[in-house]
Amino acid sequence: MKKKSKVHGFNFVQEECIWMRSGIVAFKRCENAFDCTTCAFDKAMSAAIQTGREKAGRKVRPFREESKERSYMERVCRHMLTGRVAVRKCGNDFRCDVCEFDQMLEDVDAIHPMGAVPIVTVAGYRYSDSYYYHLGHAWARVEYGGRVRVGLDDFGWKLVGRADAVEVPGPGNRVRQEKEGFTLHRESNTAHVLSPVDGTVLAVNVDSLHDPRLAHDDPYVNGWLYLVEPEALKKNLEPLYFGEMGKEWLYGEAERLLQIVMGDAAAMAATGSPPVDDVYGQVPEVGWDRLVREFFRT
Incomplete structure (x- = not known):
């Protein structure tokens, strides 16, 4: 399609x-x-x-x-x-x-991000079909002049819960698709998230860096992380998920998480209850490393 x-x-x-x-x-x-x-x-x-x-x-x-x-x-x-x-x-x-x-x-x-976007719920997770999604759960939002705003999707934030700190490349630094784009820290744990596009960082969201709860609570608008001047936008967007394809992918990710977590989290989702907001914190036996490896692909 x-x-x-x-x-x-x-x-x-x-x-x-x-x-x-x-x-x-x-x-x-x-x-x-x-x-x-x-x-x-x-x-x-x-x-x-x-x-x-x-x-x-x-x-x-x-x-x-x-x-x-x-x-x-x-x-x-x-x-x-x-x-x-x-x-x-x-x-x-x-x-x-x-x-x-x-x-x-x-x-x-x-x-400033350019306005709110329609948000729907897919398998209990917030989702916007106006964004492009990388397999590792970073999103890319194409804006005026072809620039791209980047953040982490709701599914990704629910995996790690409320991070203690977020590291992003500063203005002037280059990022590469499929390479480390930004880093999340919680306690002694680290998660590297892959960049969805190639390009040069133009600006960072200091509000999200000072208080990662903002990105966790509002990941698609005020919780963006950095803005990029892309180098190969059309090529970069091809492998990303978008629209209905993105919904299907997110459903699959939610099902895979349930198979890994099982127990109470699976039972909650099966009965229609919201998914666990902090998988690492509420189901620690799964392990941080496994969550990062399975879903952030790093």
């Missing part, structure tokens, strides 16, 4: 490309997580327009030259086109690369 990508911070009708929304091309869907700065199609269109290349049998005028002839009210900012802001007119000839408003949005988004 083909994955349908989800990008937060946008309100596109079926994910229409900026060039389609602005009426310059008749039909184009975004295939680059709305990261126009690295989009091959955007570069090609910009080059064609800037040079006045013959296209479709007619002369295409440079984009800026054409935009200057429009009235101010017709110059719709791309953030308004995407639903990012309610009303915004472009007074910068569509030069987003030197726009202070555009930079301000990027700076704000680096620190």
